[in-house]
Amino acid sequence: MDYKKLASLLFSHVTETPEETEARFPRRNLPEGAKVTRIAPSPTGFVHFGNLFPALVSERLAHQSGGIFLLRIEDTDEKRKVEGAVELILSAFRHYELGFDEGALANEEGFGNYGPYYQSLRAHVYHVFAKQLVEQGLAYPCFCTHEELEASHSAQEAAKVTPGYWGEWATCRDLSLEEIEEKLASGMSYTLRLKSPGKPGGRIRFTDTIKGDLELDENFTDAVLLKSDGIPTYHFAHAVDDHLMRVTHVVRGEEWLSTLPLHVQLFDLLGFRRPKYVHIAHLMKRTEDGGKRKLSKRHDPEAALSFYQESGYPVEGVREYVMSVLNSNFEEWRRANPALDMKEFPFSIKKMSASGALFDLNKLDDISKNILALRSAEEMYNDLLAWAKTYDAEFASRLEQDPAYAKAYLGIGRGGEKPRKDFARLSELPQAMAFFYDDLYKVEDELPENEAVRADAREILSRYSALYSADDDRDTWFDKIRTMGEEMGYAARPKDYKQNPDAFRGHVGDISAVLRLAVTGRKNSPDLYDVMQVLGYERVANRLNQDLF
């Protein structure tokens, strides 16, 4: 077989040599030890929460070492392409502060010297190397139809042999040049397959950065390199792109472990130096029956990255949660360095777990609560407003209508040694703060169980409303409540009541409970004095004077 002739037959349009192509993607001039990483999503219109893991690992690895973090769009599958998907990807990564040094932009080839960063725009590059493989007798056209492939696949299953295009099943492998010319002339479409030098039973050794030493079956199937439309499969594109873009560390999910033998083989056959692989374990989700599975786009709302933005989880909360799963010593570091930027944390591949973690919403909530608790009222207002503008326009307009008022109630319990930690996500705020607005205020809880208190509720309100004054400081404010309670037969201290319940109708806490219910409509609230201060005299007086109980 004259491979040269076959190659020029198949790739007459390719004028560049591999050497020339290599020259267009020169070795990067980076400091010693600098890592080049990439994140390579498919524009499917859905950004998975799990994408954050390899992304954060890649970003940290690159930027911690003075290297390059790039974005490449793997849009080689026409069927899965979705309009606007790249914008979605871009905005998601921007939101989570994963800044790219080069890569794709929406509707553009991208920025940087190793583009284009859309695989669909790189066909000519892949063809250079495809042609080279054909010339070397390492790739050949395959004219098999889907039906034929399916048939041989089921035959293989019936015969219990490894499925795939290999051995006697690789019917196009040894086509003569004449046969190929004939088929081409008749207009048959074809894929370009690798002529794998691997043998069944062969083994390869490999070291993964996380998993360690692996011994895997050698690839011996003739995988498709170029689809019939001339666009490469993931495998071929991965080898060519990651080599040409001079990527040093390929960070991806462990589902790629099974195709690693093919990838390694491609790098070797193409004469490329193998990158380091970092296969990270999947984030799992507990199932109803107690098992585990991958977080699923179909079944789990939290699988979508957009879920966290909609919920109003703080960006740092999500980032820190992901980091704490990635490097378990992160939490310890964070406690020791509460004020440092997360980027100061010495992230380490070695600390990454080889096993898949179960998604833990509790943990995320805890981390988020701690972060939101440290926000100032001003910061909280800004965050909340930004969130509400896209997810709760009604609330946003309330915030904008009276920013000072909003900041006042957002400031309750903030600052100081023990800030309140009651919110994990911003989406909890509109509901929690509703009672600060008269039109949203309503009594939604019940009076205390205590019969005497229920009977006295009306009187408590009317007596207190006569005593209430705008300029009471915290102590006089509470003195009034306590004294009033005592006059009505309520213990000044809950302890006194507990020790001798028969001597009192209730205790000062019960008085507060009634007032709290009238003022906030709820049985639980932040500090009542603070709340009343923020609400202001008029609102409070109105609520106290309602005909409530």
Added chain:
RNA sequence: GGCCCCAUGGUCAAGCGGUUAAGACACCGCCCUUUCACGGCGGAAACGGGAGUUCGAUUCUCCCUGGGGUCACCA
């Protein structure tokens, strides 16, 4: 099913041949407290099973079991 990965409390996990087997989240109790939240103290809770190596295995090896992944002209 073949191949591969994984395996310490409910969850995330320290540990890397000898430990009373850390810590965090969640849970429970007590304290603080006019409610809630916070905070403090305490509690329950783990090395999947079996061989082997060794004076000694959570730690090393093998087998089993269990969980997960993958077997496309999808990535």
